[in-house]
Amino acid sequence: MSDATKKGPSSLSFTRRLLLFIGSMELAITLLLTLAIASVIGTVLQQNQPYADYVIKFGPYWFDVFDKLGLYDVYSALWFVAILALLVISTSVCVIRHFPAMTKEMWQLRTNVQKKSLKAMHHNSQWQSNNNLQTVANNLQQEFKNLGFRSRQTVKQEDAILISAMRGGMNRLGYLFTHIAIVVICVGGLFDSNMPLKLAEWRGDIKIETRDLSIREIPAESRLGEGNQGFRGSVSIPEGKASEVVFLPVRDGYLLQALPFRIEVKDFRIEHYPNGQPKSFESDLVIHDEELDAPMEATIAVNHPLIYRGHAIYQASFSDGGSILSLDAWPLDSRAGTEPVSIQTKVFENRQMLWGEESMQLEMIDFRPFNINPDPTEDDSRNVRDFGPNFTFKLRTQTGEAREYENYMFPVERDGREYFLSGVRNTPSESFAYLYLPVDEDGSLNRFLQYSALLRDQQLVSSIANSMMIEALAMLPERDEALEESLQQTLETLIKMFVRGGFDEVRDFIDNNLPDAERDNLAPAYLGMLREMLARIYFTMDGIDAETVGNEQLLFLQDTVDTIGTLSRYGSPVFLHLTDFEHIQSTGLQIAKAPGKNVVYFGCALLVIGIFLLFYLPQRRFWAWLEQENGQTNIILAGSTNRNAREFDTFFNEQQTQLAAKTGNSNL
Amino acid sequence: MTTNTEIMTKPATHTWWWYGLLLLATIGILTVYQEVLDVYEVSILIFTAISMAMVGNKWPGFRGHSIAVAILSLIALQLYGSDLGAAETNGILKYMLASQSAIMWMSVFFIAATFTYFGGLIFRSSYTEQVGSAFTWIATTFGMTGLMVRWRETHMMGADIGYIPVSNLYEVFILFAVVTALIYLFYERRYQVRSLGGFVLLVISAAVIFQLWYAFERNAHEIQPLVPALQSYWMKIHVPANFIGYGAFAMAAMIGIAYLLVSWRANKDPDSGLVKAMPPLTMMDDLMYKSIALGFAFFTVATILGALWAAEAWGGYWSWDPKETWALIVWLNYAAWLHMRMTKGWNGVPMAWWAIVGLFVTLFAFLGVNMFLSGLHSYGSL
Numbered sequence A: 001m002s003d004a005t006k007k008g009p010s011s012l013s014f015t016r017r018l019l020l021f022i023g024s025m026e027l028a029i030t031l032l033l034t035l036a037i038a039s040v041i042g043t044v045l046q047q048n049q050p051y052a053d054y055v056i057k058f059g060p061y062w063f064d065v066f067d068k069l070g071l072y073d074v075y076s077a078l079w080f081v082a083i084l085a086l087l088v089i090s091t092s093v094c095v096i097r098h099f100p101a102m103t104k105e106m107w108q109l110r111t112n113v114q115k116k117s118l119k120a121m122h123h124n125s126q127w128q129s130n131n132n133l134q135t136v137a138n139n140l141q142q143e144f145k146n147l148g149f150r151s152r153q154t155v156k157q158e159d160a161i162l163i164s165a166m167r168g169g170m171n172r173l174g175y176l177f178t179h180i181a182i183v184v185i186c187v188g189g190l191f192d193s194n195m196p197l198k199l200a201e202w203r204g205d206i207k208i209e210t211r212d213l214s215i216r217e218i219p220a221e222s223r224l225g226e227g228n229q230g231f232r233g234s235v236s237i238p239e240g241k242a243s244e245v246v247f248l249p250v251r252d253g254y255l256l257q258a259l260p261f262r263i264e265v266k267d268f269r270i271e272h273y274p275n276g277q278p279k280s281f282e283s284d285l286v287i288h289d290e291e292l293d294a295p296m297e298a299t300i301a302v303n304h305p306l307i308y309r310g311h312a313i314y315q316a317s318f319s320d321g322g323s324i325l326s327l328d329a330w331p332l333d334s335r336a337g338t339e340p341v342s343i344q345t346k347v348f349e350n351r352q353m354l355w356g357e358e359s360m361q362l363e364m365i366d367f368r369p370f371n372i373n374p375d376p377t378e379d380d381s382r383n384v385r386d387f388g389p390n391f392t393f394k395l396r397t398q399t400g401e402a403r404e405y406e407n408y409m410f411p412v413e414r415d416g417r418e419y420f421l422s423g424v425r426n427t428p429s430e431s432f433a434y435l436y437l438p439v440d441e442d443g444s445l446n447r448f449l450q451y452s453a454l455l456r457d458q459q460l461v462s463s464i465a466n467s468m469m470i471e472a473l474a475m476l477p478e479r480d481e482a483l484e485e486s487l488q489q490t491l492e493t494l495i496k497m498f499v500r501g502g503f504d505e506v507r508d509f510i511d512n513n514l515p516d517a518e519r520d521n522l523a524p525a526y527l528g529m530l531r532e533m534l535a536r537i538y539f540t541m542d543g544i545d546a547e548t549v550g551n552e553q554l555l556f557l558q559d560t561v562d563t564i565g566t567l568s569r570y571g572s573p574v575f576l577h578l579t580d581f582e583h584i585q586s587t588g589l590q591i592a593k594a595p596g597k598n599v600v601y602f603g604c605a606l607l608v609i610g611i612f613l614l615f616y617l618p619q620r621r622f623w624a625w626l627e628q629e630n631g632q633t634n635i636i637l638a639g640s641t642n643r644n645a646r647e648f649d650t651f652f653n654e655q656q657t658q659l660a661a662k663t664g665n666s667n668l
Numbered sequence B: 001m002t003t004n005t006e007i008m009t010k011p012a013t014h015t016w017w018w019y020g021l022l023l024l025a026t027i028g029i030l031t032v033y034q035e036v037l038d039v040y041e042v043s044i045l046i047f048t049a050i051s052m053a054m055v056g057n058k059w060p061g062f063r064g065h066s067i068a069v070a071i072l073s074l075i076a077l078q079l080y081g082s083d084l085g086a087a088e089t090n091g092i093l094k095y096m097l098a099s100q101s102a103i104m105w106m107s108v109f110f111i112a113a114t115f116t117y118f119g120g121l122i123f124r125s126s127y128t129e130q131v132g133s134a135f136t137w138i139a140t141t142f143g144m145t146g147l148m149v150r151w152r153e154t155h156m157m158g159a160d161i162g163y164i165p166v167s168n169l170y171e172v173f174i175l176f177a178v179v180t181a182l183i184y185l186f187y188e189r190r191y192q193v194r195s196l197g198g199f200v201l202l203v204i205s206a207a208v209i210f211q212l213w214y215a216f217e218r219n220a221h222e223i224q225p226l227v228p229a230l231q232s233y234w235m236k237i238h239v240p241a242n243f244i245g246y247g248a249f250a251m252a253a254m255i256g257i258a259y260l261l262v263s264w265r266a267n268k269d270p271d272s273g274l275v276k277a278m279p280p281l282t283m284m285d286d287l288m289y290k291s292i293a294l295g296f297a298f299f300t301v302a303t304i305l306g307a308l309w310a311a312e313a314w315g316g317y318w319s320w321d322p323k324e325t326w327a328l329i330v331w332l333n334y335a336a337w338l339h340m341r342m343t344k345g346w347n348g349v350p351m352a353w354w355a356i357v358g359l360f361v362t363l364f365a366f367l368g369v370n371m372f373l374s375g376l377h378s379y380g381s382l
């Protein structure tokens, strides 16, 4: 300390100057603005996303730079916390420095002012009274009291009396409250923040887990025991199951926090408004705790958490909890046989499926009992309709590629006809492309499948090709065996190509194999022959007759042909049809413990009270200096305020007139 | 006309009939809605009555406004009965009191008031300015009535749909216009200056025009049920407190514009007509400070209420959600403004600029966050 005094030209020591700087208004303003600007970052850059997303967004170089700067979790980055800490220190120093003066201001009536300084005040006036000194003094004091001012008389030399009056001393308390509140709130918030975790991580006591492990596999250094620390985590519990841990998300990983009790979920419910919008999410919970005589039941809902032993349990989200699904796998091509196969599976279950040589992994992802979506048949996208249950799954080939499917349980109507709907996409970023499978009168896929089986019936195809060939060549005067052979071949090939790759493949064949000169003539003929073949095959089916065929049946044929034509792009050899389900949901709970909460709330109360005192309770002072002169009393009135000077102008003038009227006469 | 001095120095008098009226109204509402009000809502009701008692005690305009709103709303409710369709069949509802019509009238009168105030300023006609005040009062009354009637309309939509109409962007724009106008009218009377009216009404008109566009273009006025996260009594106090803040900040910024304009003119020509017609610079500076102080106080309360609500709905009183964070940014900005004003050497012009910048920061917190950033505040996306 003495060193600093010697060095600087100023008489202040280094520490004193440092304190002055830290507690200065300039620094306070700088810090407030710095903090405001720094806070912007975290709102512009979405925080705590999977790190892979950031890499994609910024590229590896900038990803690294931003990571070092802590931008993915700005609000607990070292530099951000340092600014906050500096603000707290600055405010504390400021409060400590001003504390003595402020408390003095709050109570002291300032009885030692001089006559001179009163006369120099911005607000002052003089008048005289015929009453004697003491009477005037008492009168004035009474008047001040009526105005709500506290006052005191002091006898000065030469028999003068000074009355000092004040109102609104609590304004200074407002300053103290406001600034102490900032410190209290920040300190309280620190308890509940993830700073303690960060410290433990630095010390190497804990390690963030980034792998996707089952609870049992999570290593001890990523587990946190029950303790007093605050935390905020989440856990998803299926109906009928229980949990005694929660996951705390930390940057790109998580930690496992043990709870001092077990939460069992009995039921999860969603209620809907008549228009299908969700109205409420609710979970029935049972708390199992050794401290309880009997398990405790409670229902929570959004905005209605359960508080138990300092833990707040919130309804945060929901998802499927492993619904049980019964499916019929309808074969779409010959690899998958000819008969539907029933299977039972669960959401989140993976199983191998064998189709001939080929094996694929079926991965069930999700099930939804309602799908309230915009109705595609209406123009207004706000007209929504329930499309009924659907489920989503992936089919993964041995090489690891997967397509995602979304199948609806009930047929969907379009232009008066019904279809089973199945969406397919190659990556989650695409939107689904839909396959429409025409449904027959029985509401099944039987007819569709029968027809597609007929297309693969070698014998049938060849006999129909034969009869078409004969009809076509009947007008020729002479039989031409080579031509017959080749036409028969062509007709059979057309069907084969169609089954394999739809109209696309047929068109490719035409483009690549026919001589350029004849293509324009032959192409329509080829397509015409294909259509004729497809129709003739259709007319061999039971109950369909070329003579009596109705419009509906023809439309069915058209739909079926269209669908088979696009099957090659569908990628799955089966259509999985949901026949039955048992819906099991999982409720997403958020569980938080905030030991600093009450401290923070206390700080908030201080802050509000402080601010209103500061702004709306001005501190006002009056002084009256009374002197005896020629049998009269000379009165000098002065006043000051610490805010709202403008209103004080009028107030002072008003009061001055009133006081003069009440205490005396003859204004000077 | 009451004079300036009278208002400020009259010893604390009480308008007893006003208190009595509010007491009766409160008791009335409590009896009628006894069964559906929970303890929080009863507290909010009593708190509202007390606030109205205090605000209206020395402010006759507010008393008249409240009574008019009450009467018009009651008439509308009477005409509605329990049939929402009455809005189309009943002439008074259709052209005046159904929420949509009342809000339309509000829009018309706010825009008319803006022109009238500016007309009064340009032609130095204090009568015209008084008409501006009257228009503003009428607009405010229609706006408030519209909100009250809409409240009832939400309940008529279906059994569990009803909610307080401060729940989506469309509704809070109306709230913003009404609250800003009331704050302005308060200070207009207090300082006996009408020449700032046009400036403040300008920001209100902007909000009104946006609100009209939003209704016509996006059908935003249609009543939609609330998502579960918004079904909370906290909304009843959090949102209005917020909008007292926003309204006061907006007014400060508009006074800032007037301040800059006048000080620019005064520099060139101290005797120019504009300088004479406008209030003195010191008064505008003072008013700017007053409204930022008012805004800051209520914004503090609103942010804290928001934290309390978040603690109940999201599992933590502070999550650094973009909306929350921007509220903090707004707050820090005005805290810095208030401190800067205390340090000497900063005169009105930079503070006026800063107040205008403050409005843009506020605007981003209010609208920009919903438009550009994603977060937990799901309501009111454009």
Ligand code: HEM
Binding pocket: A023, A024, A025, A026, A028, A032, A087, A090, A091, A092, A094, A095, A175, A178, A179, A182, A611, A614, A615, B293, B335, B338, B339, B342
């Ligand atoms: C987040 C931090 C802070 C907040 C929210 C805050 C808030 C306030 C408010 C609302 C006022 C009243 C302004 C007015 O009357 O117009 C005020 C006054 C003041 N603040 Fe701060 N303040 C903070 C930090 C600081 C710091 C770090 C200092 C240290 C220099 C400081 C020093 C003062 C002083 C000296 C006054 C004047 C009190 C008076 O005489 O009325 N404040 N503060």
